[in-house]
Amino acid sequence: MSKAAENWPPEDTEPATPHPDAPPSGTELGEHYSQCFGCGDDVESGLHIRSMIASDMTVVSKFTVGKDHQGAPGLAHGGLLACAFDEALGSTVGNLLRRPAVTARLETDFVRPVPVGSTLHIAAKLDGVSRRKTYVSAEGRLDAEDGPVAVRARGLFVTVGVEHFTKHGDADAISQFRDVRQAAGQDWDINP
Numbered sequence: 165m166s167k168a169a170e171n172w173p174p175e176d177t178e179p180a181t182p183h184p185d186a187p188p189s190g191t192e193l194g195e196h197y198s199q200c201f202g203c204g205d206d207v208e209s210g211l212h213i214r215s216m217i218a219s220d221m222t223v224v225s226k227f228t229v230g231k232d233h234q235g236a237p238g239l240a241h242g243g244l245l246a247c248a249f250d251e252a253l254g255s256t257v258g259n260l261l262r263r264p265a266v267t268a269r270l271e272t273d274f275v276r277p278v279p280v281g282s283t284l285h286i287a288a289k290l291d292g293v294s295r296r297k298t299y300v301s302a303e304g305r306l307d308a309e310d311g312p313v314a315v316r317a318r319g320l321f322v323t324v325g326v327e328h329f330t331k332h333g334d335a336d337a338i339s340q341f342r343d344v345r346q347a348a349g350q351d352w353d354i355n356p
């Protein structure tokens with residue numbers, strides 16, 4: 165455990181309570197939005213992260229580092245790894261609590277280099293809730309669920325109303341997103 169992990173969550177929290185309609189363990193989550201840099205299939209150089217519900221408090225994600233994700237030759241860019249963890253943590257909050265939330269704070273510890281071609285196995289868990297704030301943390305292991313830890317991250321996600329996205333984002337794209345999701349019988353307002 166890193167020193168940075170000592171005061172986490174940084175305030176008194178209540179245990180997170182998974183939403184009654186949260187997907188059950190073993191559910192593959194797929195993309196949440198086709199244009200999402202983290203998980204969208206339509207973003208050629210995106211991260212194409214895939215996540216699965218592991219328990220009512222944890223989500224596991226896989227990210228394979230490609231040539232478009234490099235910093236130094238043959239190694240993943242650190243900021244891009246932070247992006248992967250933002251996605252994995254956000255997916256954990258959104259899918260288990262089923263309410264819209266955005267990243268307010270994201271911390272990353274880079275423990276060992278992550279080569280191109282390797283797969284990070286990211287295990288994320290809900291750590292606690294305080295009013296609109298949800299604390300969540302994750303470890304990413306190299307090439308296997310029990311591989312060496314390469315990256316640790318923790319984040320604060322703040323619950324927002326869906327107007328956060330309609331007001332600040334692309335309202336037309338959100339309408340289209342809503343229509344596609346509703347046609348498929350899926351919620352659209354968890355995390356557009």
Ligand SMILES: CCCCCCCC(=O)SCCNC(=O)CCNC(=O)[C@H](O)C(C)(C)COP(=O)(O)OP(=O)(O)OC[C@H]1O[C@@H](n2cnc3c(N)ncnc32)[C@H](O)[C@@H]1OP(=O)(O)O
Pocket residue numbers: 196202250251252253254255258259265266267268269295296297320322324355
């Ligand atoms: C399935 C989907 C996966 C998606 C994964 C990707 C997720 C993302 O990347 S989201 C995009 C990146 N994030 C953003 O764009 C968010 C931009 N920021 C904002 O919109 C606002 O600052 C927002 C909504 C976070 C907070 O604003 P606001 O709603 O006015 O709430 P505010 O009162 O300031 O803060 C709420 C609480 O959070 C705390 N807080 C807010 N920001 C921070 C911060 N950076 N550090 C610590 N605490 C913070 C506040 O102190 C406050 O605490 P308390 O309740 O104890 O008073």
